[in-house]
Amino acid sequence: xxxxxxxxxxxxxxxxxxxxxxxxxxxxxxxxxxxxxxxxxxxxxxxxxxxxxxxxxxxxxxxxxxxxxxxxxxxxxxxxxxxxxxxxxxxxxxxxxxxxxxxxxxxxxxxxxxxxxxxxxxxxxxxxxxxxxxxxxxxxxxxxxxxxxxxxxxxxxxxxxxxxxxxxxxxxxxxxxxxxxxxxxxxxxxxxxxxxxxxxxxxxxxxxxxxxxxx
Amino acid sequence: xxxxxxxxxxxxxxxxxxxxxxxxxxxxxxxxxxxxxxxxxxxxxxxxxxxxxxxxxxxx
Numbered sequence: 001x002x003x004x005x006x007x008x009x010x011x012x013x014x015x016x017x018x019x020x021x022x023x024x025x026x027x028x029x030x031x032x033x034x035x036x037x038x039x040x041x042x043x044x045x046x047x048x049x050x051x052x053x054x055x056x057x058x059x060x061x062x063x064x065x066x067x068x069x070x071x072x073x074x075x076x077x078x079x080x081x082x083x084x085x086x087x088x089x090x091x092x093x094x095x096x097x098x099x100x101x102x103x104x105x106x107x108x109x110x111x112x113x114x115x116x117x118x119x120x121x122x123x124x125x126x127x128x129x130x131x132x133x134x135x136x137x138x139x140x141x142x143x144x145x146x147x148x149x150x151x152x153x154x155x156x157x158x159x160x161x162x163x164x165x166x167x168x169x170x171x172x173x174x175x176x177x178x179x180x181x182x183x184x185x186x187x188x189x190x191x192x193x194x195x196x197x198x199x200x201x202x203x204x205x206x207x208x209x210x211x212x213x214x215x
Numbered sequence: 216x217x218x219x220x221x222x223x224x225x226x227x228x229x230x231x232x233x234x235x236x237x238x239x240x241x242x243x244x245x246x247x248x249x250x251x252x253x254x255x256x257x258x259x260x261x262x263x264x265x266x267x268x269x270x271x272x273x274x275x
Contacts, residue, residue, distance in 0.1 A: 046262055048255035100244065104252045 031201040038201075044208050049112075052105035053200070059101055060193070062094035064186065071182060075145045075174075095137060102130060114206040122199040129192050136189060139181035142171055149174070 015021060069087045070077065077084035106126070108114075115123035138156075142149050156171040170176055228239040 046260045048258055048260055049252075052255065096244070100248050100251070103248055104255065107252050108255065 030198050035201050035204070041205060042207065044211055045205050049104075049108040050205065052101050052108060055101040056098055056105055057193070057197075059094050059098040060189075063091065063098055064190075066091040066094060067182065067186070075143055075178060079145070095140070099133070099137070102133065106130060109206070112206060112208055116206060117203060119199070119203050119206055122196065122203060125192055125196040125199060129189065129196060132185060132188050132192065136181060136185040139177045139185060142174065142177040143181050145174065153177075 066087050070084070070091055073081065073084045073087070078088035079085075109123070109126065138152075141152050142156075153171045153174075157166060160166045160169060160171060169180075230237050230239060230242055
C-alpha cells in the first residue's frame with residue numbers, strides 16, 4: 001500500500017517506526033481505492049434482494065437515534081408521556097423493521113452462498129451480528145419497566161441459571177440489563193456492523209451463483 | 216399514571232398445530248417477510264433509461 005505523497009514529509013513516508021504512518025497505511029488499505037463509497041455497482045446488483053442490507057442499516061440508524069431520545073427521558077418516560085410513548089413506538093417498530101430486513105438479507109445471502117470468494121468473514125460477522133442483535137432486543141424487553149419485562153425476566157432466569165450464566169448476567173437486575181441494552185451490546189453491534197461493512201466494501205458484493213459459473 | 220396503559224388486557228391469539236404454537240402476530244410477521252423475500256426476487260429493479268443506452272452496459 002502506497003501512501004499519497006501530498007502533505008507528508010519524506011521522513012514521514014519512509015519512517016517504519018512512525019505508528020501514525022503505519023495506522024494510516026492500515027486504514028487506507030482496508031478497502032481498495034475508490035471502493036469505500038462507490039457510486040456504481042456491477043449490473044447484477046440491480047435487484048431488490050441487494051437492497052435489504054442497506055435497509056437493515058438505515059433502520060438500525062433509526063433504532064439508535066430513537067434509543068438516544070428515550071435515554072434522555074429514562075425507562076419510565078414512555079409510561080407517563082405521550083411524547084415518550086411516541087418515541088418508544090418509533091424504537092419498537094424500527095427494531096421490528098431492522099430484524100425483518102435483516103432476516104430477508106440473511107435469506108438472500110444464504111441462498112446465493114454469499115461466503116464465496118474469500119467472503120467467509122463477511123458471512124461470519126453477519127451471523128454474529130444477528131445473534132448479538134437478538135441479545136440486544138432481549139435486554140430491551142427486560143428494560144420496558146412493566147409487568148411484561150418482569151415476566152420475561154422471571155422466565156429467562158431459570159434457563160440462564162441452569163447454565164451458570166446467572167452468576168454474572170442477572171436478568172432479574174433491571175439496572176444491569178439496561179446497561180447491557182444501551183451500552184455494551186450496542187457497542188458490539190456498532191463495531192461489528194463497521195467491520196461487516198468494511199469487509200463488504202473490501203471484497204465487493206457477491207455475484208449471483210450463475211454469474212460465477214459463467215465466469 | 217395517565218391513560219397510557221402498562222398492562223394490555225387481552226391475551227394474544229395463538230395458532231396451535233401439533234407441537235407448534237405461535238402467536239398470530241408472529242406468524243403474520245413471518246409470512247410478510249416471506250412475501251417480501253419473494254417480491255424482492257421477482258419484482259424488476261428500476262434502472263435509469265439514460266444509463267442503459269450508454270455503451271458500457273456492465274454497470275448501472
